[in-house]
Amino acid sequence: MNSTEKLRLIFSKHLPQNSIPYCLDLWIKNGFNFTVTPTRKTKLGDFRWRRDSSRQTITINGTLNPYQFLITYIHEVAHLHTYLHYGVETAPHGKEWKITFQKLMSPLLKVEIFPKDILIPLSRHMRNPKASSAGDLFLNKELSKYDLNHHVSEEVFLADLKPGLQFELQGRKFKKKETRRTRVLCEEIPSGKKFLISQLAKIKPLED
Template sequence: MSGSDQLRQLLSKKIPKSAVNYAVELWEKEPFSFKATASRKTKLGDFRYRRDRKIQTITINADLNPYQFLLTYIHEIAHLHAFVRFGITIAPHGPEWKSTFQQLLIPLLSTDFFPIDILIPLRKHMKNPKASSARDLFLMKEMSKYDEKSINSQIIFLSDVKPGNRFLLSGREFEKGETRRTRVLCQEVNSGKKYLIAQLAKVKPISD
C-alpha cells in the first residue's frame, strides 16, 4: 500500500469524507510523515521543521472531532508549506504562515465540508487566523457541539459559568471572578490563591 493510500485510509476515519481527496492532494504536493497521537492538553496538533530530516512529521490529537481534526490538519500543513516556501527563519505564526493557511483553507470554506454553524465563525477566524483555533471562543464553542458526548454531560466551558459561581477543574474547587480578555481571574477555594484560567477551559459547575 502506498503512502497516499495509507493516509487516505487513516483520514477517511478522521475527517469529513468530502475533504479526504483534498487532504491527500496536499500530502502529494509536499509529502510528510503523519501520526494521530494520544490527546495532549496543551495542543491539538504539532509540526516542527527539522533541518536534519528530509521528510517532516505532523501529529494531530486522535480524539478531535472530524471538523476540528480537518482544521488542525490544514493548520499544520500550512506550517510545512510556509517553511518550504519562505525558509526556516520565518516566525511560526507570522504573516507567511497566515497567508499560506488562508490559501490552503479557502477551498474548504463551504457547507460541502463544514456545517454552517461552524462555517460562520470559521470564515471570520480565517480573516486573521490565530496561532491556535482554541483561542477563538466563538469558533471553539461551535466546534465543541460535534465532540463525542462526554461521559459527564455536566462539563461546560468556563465562559458559561456565571461570575461568583464555583466550579471544579482538575479536582480543585474555584470561584469565578472577572474576565480579562481570553482568561478569567478565579480563586481557588481551599488556598485562597488566584489564577488566570482560559475561558475555554472545560469545567464542572458546582450547584448551590
C-alpha cells in the first residue's frame, strides 16, 4: 500500500466521505507529514513549520467527530499554504491565513459535505474565521451534537446553564454568576473565589 492509499484509509475513518477526494488532493499537491494523535485538551490540531525541513507536519486529534476533523484539517493546511505563498514571517492567524482558509473551505461549504445545522453557523464563521472554531459558541454547539459521546454525556455548555445554578468543572464546584462577553463570572464553592470561565466550557450541572 503506497502513501496515498494509506492516507485515504486514515481519512475514511475520520472525514465525511464526500470530502475525502478534495482533502487527499490537497495533500498530493503540497505533501506534508500527517499524524492522527490522541486527544489534546489545549488544541484540536497543530501545524509545525521547520526551516530545516522541506516537508512540514500536521497533526489532528483522532477523537474529533468527522465534521470537526474536516474543519481542523483545512485550518491546518491553510497554515501550510499561507507560509508557502506569503512566507514564514506572516502572522499565524492574520489576514493572509484568513484569506487562504476561506479559499480552501469554499468548495466544502455545501450540504453534500456538512449537515445543514452545521453549514449555517459554519458559513457565518467563515466570513471572518477565528484562530479556532472552538471559540465560536454557535458553531461549536452544533458541531458537538455529532460527538461520539453526545447522547450519553451529562455535560452541557456553561453558556446553557442558568445564572445562579451550581455546576462541577474538573472536580471543583462553582455557581454561575454573570456573563461577560465570551466568559462567565463564576464563584467557587465553598472558597467564594471568583473566576472567569469560557462559555464553551463543558460542565456538569449540580442540584442545589
